[in-house]
Amino acid sequence: MKPKSVELRYYRKWSLSDESLLAGMASGDVRSATVFVRRYQARVYGLARTIVGDPAVAEDVAQEAFVRAWRHAGAYDPRKGRATTWLLTITRNLAVDAARLRREEPVDPHELVTTLLAAQPPDRDQQDEASVRQALRDLPPEQARAVALVVFYAMTSKEVADLEGIPLGTAKTRIRRGLVKLRKRLEVSDG
Incomplete structure (x- = not known):
């Protein structure tokens, strides 16, 4: 054996x-x-x-x-x-x-977003993380922030709206548009 x-x-x-x-x-x-x-x-x-x-x-x-x-x-x-x-x-x-x-x-969400959007990804990860970071950087800043708050802080649309000082509908639109752009960029399908 x-x-x-x-x-x-x-x-x-x-x-x-x-x-x-x-x-x-x-x-x-x-x-x-x-x-x-x-x-x-x-x-x-x-x-x-x-x-x-x-x-x-x-x-x-x-x-x-x-x-x-x-x-x-x-x-x-x-x-x-x-x-x-x-x-x-x-x-x-x-x-x-x-x-x-x-x-x-508490950690400032804007600090997390800034870290996530930093130009240099950490050495521990390679292509997947780099492509996600690049896709986030390619989004308009307001969409990148909204997506990062939802994904990394598990915030609701209402919490994003309150934090950003914007109407709820605007927050939902930023999140939805940002996620759609990320899916297209990363070639992720829903089903």
């Missing part, structure tokens, strides 16, 4: 697609889960750390994100988006929840 490390290298060598790994996870395959976790552990932890700020909390968020991915792998539908997006959305939601629970002093 081969040692596990040799077996795992052999398994990883096949460069299985994310969808195949999620299907394996849905059927309870530990090796698929191991390869999937190793493939995305840095990105998931990096996103969690960016949102919560605390390394220990980020580790907990990352672990919970992978546990949820394992539990709900069977519900993943590749027609609705990429596996990476699905996993990072799980991570983002968990991190936002964790940040809300432990936030002692």
Whole structure:
């Protein structure tokens, strides 16, 4: 019998697609889960750390994100988006929840938007994050802010309107138009 490390290298060598790994996870395959976790552990932890700020909390968020991915792998539908997006959305939601629970002093949303729209993406992520950042930078500033507040702060349209000092309908329009432009730019389909 081969040692596990040799077996795992052999398994990883096949460069299985994310969808195949999620299907394996849905059927309870530990090796698929191991390869999937190793493939995305840095990105998931990096996103969690960016949102919560605390390394220990980020580790907990990352672990919970992978546990949820394992539990709900069977519900993943590749027609609705990429596996990476699905996993990072799980991570983002968990991190936002964790940040809300432990936030002692509020972070200025405009500071977050400025950071997100910074010209240089962090080294930890490559093309996906860079393309999203570029797509955000290409939006008109008011749409970029509205989208970032909704996506990264989980604000409602009403909260965006109040924060920006604009009518609710204007906030909804900025969010909708910004998301439509992002979808087109990133070639994301709704179904």
